[in-house]
Amino acid sequence: MSDEKKVSNAEASEFFYPSDEIVSNAHIKDYDSVYKRSIEDPEGFWAEEAEKLEWFRKWDKVFDDSNAPFYKWFVGGKINIVHNAVDRHLKTWRRNKIAMIWEGEPGDVKVMSYHALNREICKTANVLKSMGVNKGDIVTIYMPQIPELAITMLACVKIGAAHSVVYGGFSVEALADRIASANSRVLVTADGGWRRGKVTDLKSIANEAMDRSPTIEVCITVKRTGHDVHMENDRDFWYHDLMALPIASPRCATEVMDAEDMLFILFTSGTTGKPKGLVHTHGGYQVFTATSHKYVFDIKDEDRWWCAADPGWITGHSYLVYSPLVNGSTIMMYEGAPNHPYPNRWWNMVEKYGITILYTSPTAIRGLMRFGDQWPRRHDLSSLRLLGSVGEPINPEAWRWYHKNIGADKCPIMDTWWQTETGGFMICPLPVTPLKPGSATKPFFGVQVGVIDEDGNEVAAGEEGKLVIKRPTPGMARTILGDPERYEDTYWKEYAEQGWYKAGDSARIDEDGYIWVIGRIDDVIKVSGYRLGTAEVESALVSYPDVSEAAAIALPHELKGNAIHVYCILKAGVKGDQKMANDIKKHVSSEIGPIAKPEEVHFLESLPKTRSGKIMRRVLKARALGIDEGDLSTLEE
Numbered sequence: 317m318s319d320e321k322k323v324s325n326a327e328a329s330e331f332f333y334p335s336d337e338i339v340s341n342a343h344i345k346d347y348d349s350v351y352k353r354s355i356e357d358p359e360g361f362w363a364e365e366a367e368k369l370e371w372f373r374k375w376d377k378v379f380d381d382s383n384a385p386f387y388k389w390f391v392g393g394k395i396n397i398v399h400n401a402v403d404r405h406l407k408t409w410r411r412n413k414i415a416m417i418w419e420g421e422p423g424d425v426k427v428m429s430y431h432a433l434n435r436e437i438c439k440t441a442n443v444l445k446s447m448g449v450n451k452g453d454i455v456t457i458y459m460p461q462i463p464e465l466a467i468t469m470l471a472c473v474k475i476g477a478a479h480s481v482v483y484g485g486f487s488v489e490a491l492a493d494r495i496a497s498a499n500s501r502v503l504v505t506a507d508g509g510w511r512r513g514k515v516t517d518l519k520s521i522a523n524e525a526m527d528r529s530p531t532i533e534v535c536i537t538v539k540r541t542g543h544d545v546h547m548e549n550d551r552d553f554w555y556h557d558l559m560a561l562p563i564a565s566p567r568c569a570t571e572v573m574d575a576e577d578m579l580f581i582l583f584t585s586g587t588t589g590k591p592k593g594l595v596h597t598h599g600g601y602q603v604f605t606a607t608s609h610k611y612v613f614d615i616k617d618e619d620r621w622w623c624a625a626d627p628g629w630i631t632g633h634s635y636l637v638y639s640p641l642v643n644g645s646t647i648m649m650y651e652g653a654p655n656h657p658y659p660n661r662w663w664n665m666v667e668k669y670g671i672t673i674l675y676t677s678p679t680a681i682r683g684l685m686r687f688g689d690q691w692p693r694r695h696d697l698s699s700l701r702l703l704g705s706v707g708e709p710i711n712p713e714a715w716r717w718y719h720k721n722i723g724a725d726k727c728p729i730m731d732t733w734w735q736t737e738t739g740g741f742m743i744c745p746l747p748v749t750p751l752k753p754g755s756a757t758k759p760f761f762g763v764q765v766g767v768i769d770e771d772g773n774e775v776a777a778g779e780e781g782k783l784v785i786k787r788p789t790p791g792m793a794r795t796i797l798g799d800p801e802r803y804e805d806t807y808w809k810e811y812a813e814q815g816w817y818k819a820g821d822s823a824r825i826d827e828d829g830y831i832w833v834i835g836r837i838d839d840v841i842k843v844s845g846y847r848l849g850t851a852e853v854e855s856a857l858v859s860y861p862d863v864s865e866a867a868a869i870a871l872p873h874e875l876k877g878n879a880i881h882v883y884c885i886l887k888a889g890v891k892g893d894q895k896m897a898n899d900i901k902k903h904v905s906s907e908i909g910p911i912a913k914p915e916e917v918h919f920l921e922s923l924p925k926t927r928s929g930k931i932m933r934r935v936l937k938a939r940a941l942g943i944d945e946g947d948l949s950t951l952e953e
């Protein structure tokens with residue numbers, strides 16, 4: 317099923333236990349009993365957690381499965397996530413608590429209290445209103461990691477609009493596609509951002525994307541870098557100009573939303589076709605993300621929480637912006653590269669701001685690990701209490717380095733398995749859980765998982781199978797924007813009878829009940845933790861003039877986890893050479909974004925296909941790895 321390295325039994329039986337201090341301070345001291353309750357009475361469990369938030373009107377029904385798989389939660393409830401993330405804190409001492417500490421790559425710093433954050437959100441919300449943004453609209457946001465990104469997200473939501481954040485690392489084609497799918501009238505962007513001492517020219521990319529996007533009428537641009545950019549008359553406005561107008565009043569009412577109203581859409585890559593816009597909603601999403609954030613990272617008021625993910629991905633939505641603010645935390649946000657100007661940049665910030673919890677990805681850890689322990693050793697990291705990991709399986713070597721050098725052998729690592737679709741953590745430890753490096757451990761409260769074989773039967777302990785989620789949870793995406801059928805087909809159809817959700821990953825469960833997620837089994841590639849579809853890469857490849865057919869696969873890579881390798885068939889009479897290979901790499905990178913840049917380009921005469929014409933990527937992969945090609949009975953050659 318997968319060719320990832322198997323973890324030996326010796327590794328699988330090694331436990332790391334939390335200290336007494338961690339256990340005695342934890343919100344949840346006994347996982348088993350709370351888990352049992354959450355499974356026996358999920359509606360009661362979630363209702364109890366939902367009670368901890370403020371509702372404009374309480375729900376009539378916790379869970380509604382009358383139109384499966386289009387499940388609903390907290391039906392009839394009225395709420396707005398901004399009310400819980402910001403407004404309600406203003407009534408308490410938290411008004412003057414620091415909501416956000418932000419550091420730009422050049423070293424500039426902004427610190428904002430909840431009071432100040434609220435003013436910025438209100439002003440921006442009024443600006444958006446004056447630009448004709450209405451309840452139900454989808455505003456596309458394309459920005460670097462600057463405070464205005466979070467502020468714009470919250471401002472949209474405050475007035476009942478939804479946002480679609482497009483990761484600032486994406487390029488023209490990816491942005492234009494997403495604007496079109498969301499039907500956005502308004503785009504909020506920035507002139508650029510700082511990355512490794514250089515300016516990323518977001519506005520030029522946005523301008524090019526807007527040339528392909530007839531729906532856009534208004535573009536608001538935040539001035540971040542100050543470099544020269546082209547502004548189009550009647551379409552383009554500077555954010556700071558609008559924020560200086562009387563219309564940008566610091567007072568704005570928070571719209572009352574239905575629990576099931578759309579909060580945001582976020583595009584993610586699938587097996588086939590264009591990326592799909594997953595729809596998340598106000599009610600269940602905030603209950604689920606706030607609960608999981610609080611219990612898994614044991615959030616206390618004195619914490620300084622740093623989720624080092626980009627807000628352009630689900631991790632940034634759920635655990636950088638929304639749930640930490642709902643929990644009244646102080647959040648840290650950093651604009652730039654982890655190793656700029658030196659590989660101690662992150663450790664310097666942990667020390668400087670007294671960060672207590674750091675949540676990042678295996679790829680970032682591996683990237684910093686390669687510079688050696690002398691960089692973290694220069695800093696006092698003793699403020700750290702807990703660490704986290706997300707995005708792909710963490711290899712035990714990186715786990716140990718992170719645990720020892722960053723966590724001083726005392727900070728437990730919360731390895732959280734989840735997906736854009738699930739909204740929040742599905743499989744993860746609590747601080748009190750004994751850990752095994754490389755295992756995301758146990759299901760979170762209310763989550764039931766299974767690992768099954770081809771016939772849908774549970775596999776034996778230690779055996780690999782397909783990961784399924786056996787019941788819906790409140791934070792799951794409700795549908796795919798404009799394509800409910802695809803939502804049903806992709807996730808729920810295969811196990812419709814049992815009502816299970818297909819995760820698309822393979823996994824195994826060991827004798828101790830610990831879950832080991834192995835990786836994707838579909839045509840989704842995880843590069844540096846980022847998710848890309850082979851279909852997207854292939855579509856970019858065939859848009860290169862000389863390429864007539866192409867296939868993309870993932871091969872293991874020391875830093876990135878996986879790297880993209882592509883195979884191209886060229887048009888008749890054309891010969892491929894190194895120059896063309898480099899050109900093709902550049903082309904893919906400018907169409908989708910640098911993360912999609914192929915590691916290697918190979919030229920072939922033909923691709924292995926099934927008789928029905930489907931490319932057999934697993935055969936290409938087996939050949940590249942020099943391993944058994946498996947069952948070739950459907951191969952056409």
Ligand code: WT7
Pocket residue numbers: 584630631705706707708709710731732733734735736737756819820821833834835836842845846847
């Ligand atoms: C896929 C989902 C969840 C936020 C970031 C990724 C892989 C994610 C882990 C983990 C092993 C993991 C899976 C999953 N994945 N976290 N802790 N251990 N694999 O969200 O981009 O929607 O990707 O990421 O393959 O299916 P995403």
